[in-house]
Amino acid sequence: MTPTVRDFRPSDAKAVAELRRAVLPFLLSTPQGIAWEVATAPAAQRLRLFVAELDGRVVGAIRAVLLHDAGVPGQAAATPQVHPDHRGRGAGHALLTAAEDHLAAAGATRLYAWAVDGTGAPAFAERHGYRRTRQARFLRLDLKAAALPPLPTALPPGVRLHTGADVEADPRRLYEADAEAAADEPGDVPADALAYEDWLLRTWEHPHLDLDLTSVVTVDGEIASFTLAATDGRTRYSSAMTGTRRAFRGRGLARLAKTASLLRARDAGYTEAVTGNDAANAPMLAVNRAFGYRPCAGEWRYVRELRRD
Known part of the structure; x- marks a missing residue:
């Protein structure tokens, strides 16, 4: 049977979350998070979440978006995800075609995608005209067994440690710190044009964000460093x-x-911590290794130029 591709419906949220957990077990995925991302997507993102159905079941999905927070226009992203039990039946190709058509019509000229290493995804990307650019790594930490360092008994002069809830009255300061740090992260498309209103929706108000677990470090009252913490509300941080x-x-x-x-x-009570880093982000990889994080998967970034008819 040929897969049917259609737009996401709110009733698909649970099926898409389960699909993503099957394809990308090292990422957070909940029905609430998926429904939130679709419902609150900025208009400039031109988001469409397509799903592929076989025999009445959601077996694949692709999130197609313009990277509107990049200073260079025309950048877009879409990565097809197909359940391992239903690959080889055309769902990935159908999803990618739908995403490419939508994004080209929306003005995209360059499309980025990720392909998990050690699977058929890199070969799939290359068959569809994508070329490899850079590598990223997913890392995992067993929180129950980890030998986490204690907090220092005394902080340096002027340094204070807060939770995200402590800055809830004025999150713009945290946005400014996040925007500055994100602009310097290694990657193909710098996130150097993220508006405060979009950050509020995508980050601060996201249902995965846990303000009590988020940490903020100030120096003489100025936000200097931070860790944004997301959870699935069960076991994974x-x-x-x-x-x-x-x-x-x-x-x-x-x-x-x-x-x-x-x-x-x-x-x-969280028992597992996961994170991801660009392979060129040596400082953050070193910090994570020191905590005991170990690689659990890798993926490659791919890119293809799009033509608009």
Whole structure:
């Protein structure tokens, strides 16, 4: 049977979450998170979430978006995900075609996708005209067994440690720190044009974000470093972003923020921590290795130029 591709419906949220957990077990995926991302997508993102059905069951999905937070226009992203039990029946090709057509019509000229290493995804991408650019790594930490370092008994002068809830009255300061840190992350498309209103929707108000587990480090009252903590509400914790503003780097503040966040996560009953880093992000990889994170999967970034008819 030929797969049917259609737009996501709210009733698909549970099926898409289960699909993503089957394809990408090292990422957070919940029905609430998926429904939120679709319902609150900024108009400039031109988001469409397509699903593929076989025999009345959702077996694949693809999230097609313009990278509207990039300073260079025309950048887009879409990665097909097909359940391992239903590959080889045309669902991936049908999903990718739908995403490419939508994004080309929306003005995209370059499309980025990810392909998990050690699967058929890299070969699939190359068959469809995509070329490999860079590598990223997913890492996992057993929170129950991890030998996490204790917090220092005394902080340096002027340094204070807070939770995300402590800055809830004025999240713009955290947005500014996040935007500065994200702009310096290695990658193909710098996220250097993210508006505050979009950050509020995508990050601060996202149902996965846990303000009590999020850590913020201030120096003389200025936000210097932070760890944004996301959870699935059950057992899994994810570092959504850890960063330090340029003027405060090299002082161990990111390690301090992440230490506090991981300790609180373990105390809250979370048993597994996951994160992802670009393979060229040596400073963050070193921090994560020191905590005991170990690689659990790798993926490659692919890109293809799109033509608009």
